Structures are given as C-alpha cells and as structure tokens.
Amino acid sequence: MARIDRGPYRTIWQDFDDLMAEMENRFQSMLGGIGARGEEIRGRVVPAVRDFRVDVRDHEDEVIVVADLPGVEKEDVAVRITDPLHLEIASTRTSETGEEGQDFFMRERIYGQMSRMVLLPAEVTEENAAASFKNGVLEVRLKKVPAEIGTTIPID
Known part of the structure; x- marks a missing residue:
C-alpha cells in the first residue's frame, strides 16, 4: 500500500480519504472496474474524486x-x-461545451x-x-x- 506523508496539518479524515482512494484503485485493477464507484469510460471506471x-x-x-x-x-x-x-x-x-456527446477513450x-x-x-x-x-x-x-x-x- 502507498505510504502516506502525514504532515503536521493533515487530519485523520484526509488520511482516510487517501486510503479509500488507494483501495478503490486496487479493487478496480483487480476486478476490472466491476462494482467500483465513478464514471465508466470504455470499460474502465474512473474514481469520482471531488477534492x-x-x-x-x-x-x-x-x-x-x-x-x-x-x-x-x-x-x-x-x-x-x-x-x-x-x-x-x-x-x-x-x-x-460540446464534450458530453464525444466518444471518450479515457x-x-x-x-x-x-x-x-x-x-x-x-x-x-x-x-x-x-x-x-x-x-x-x-x-x-x-x-x-x-x-x-x-x-x-x-x-x-
């Protein structure tokens, strides 16, 4: 698992968010995107990060x-x-504008x-x-x- 650099102003919740994102990425690669959160583009699921x-x-x-x-x-x-x-x-x-209908690869x-x-x-x-x-x-x-x-x- 990736090492988290815990600076003096990071909260435990920021560490938790980073760990959850890392776990989500690992599950995505293991399961090929099945059941993961995020947007699916050509079979690949991109995690939804709002941070x-x-x-x-x-x-x-x-x-x-x-x-x-x-x-x-x-x-x-x-x-x-x-x-x-x-x-x-x-x-x-x-x-x-105009991106919604385009055919994205990723x-x-x-x-x-x-x-x-x-x-x-x-x-x-x-x-x-x-x-x-x-x-x-x-x-x-x-x-x-x-x-x-x-x-x-x-x-x-």
Whole structure:
C-alpha cells in the first residue's frame, strides 16, 4: 500500500480519504472496474474524486493557504472562514461545451462541485484577510489572532 506523508496539518479524515482512494484503485485493477464507484469510460471506471490539494503555512503573524484548482474560473471559487481554526474553500468546475456527446477513450478530469474544509494551525481573524487567484492557484492570507501574554492585575 502507498505510504502516506502525514504532515503536521493533515487530519485523520484526509488520511482516510487517501486510503479509500488507494483501495478503490486496487479493487478496480483487480476486478476490472466491476462494482467500483465513478464514471465508466470504455470499460474502465474512473474514481469520482471531488477534492483538491492544499498547502498550509504557519508564517510569522499570518497563515497562508494555497490550493490548486486547475480549470476553475475565479468567479466559481468561494472562500469562507467558518470559525477561527477552519477555512472552507468551494469551487465549481464546468465541463467544456460540446464534450458530453464525444466518444471518450479515457476521461479522468472531474467536473462539478468540489469543497474542502481546511484545518488551520492557529486561530485567525477575517480582518485584513486577502485572497488571490492566478493560473488556477488560489492563495489565501489570513492574519493570526494576536495572543495576549500575561494578565492585567487591577490595583485597588
């Protein structure tokens, strides 16, 4: 079985998804696609993956999230802070017009809704948050919540 590189920001569910995809691929090759999930093209079943990969950096006073979204337009991407430790990225990738009726030999590119909840390494705030999208790469910069050090003691 493939080795999983467990970075410091991966969740157990991401590892589980990777293991399930690996098992699905092995069953597909063993059974020739019988009973596997996904789209069947000329007898080959392509697994339906509705996910994308991200990099998360804990950099000084900010958290930087970079996501690869090839073939997605800027207007079809939504980014939202759900709570101080989670960022949600959602996108829609539409099929090129006229492709539905074509006779594909193999089709691996996935179209439709994709979303990802990203666990952040530190609490962030929406103030001064910035996002850019260029050549299918989304970069989100989030300011960390300043940690208060020490406590104030009132004087009587």
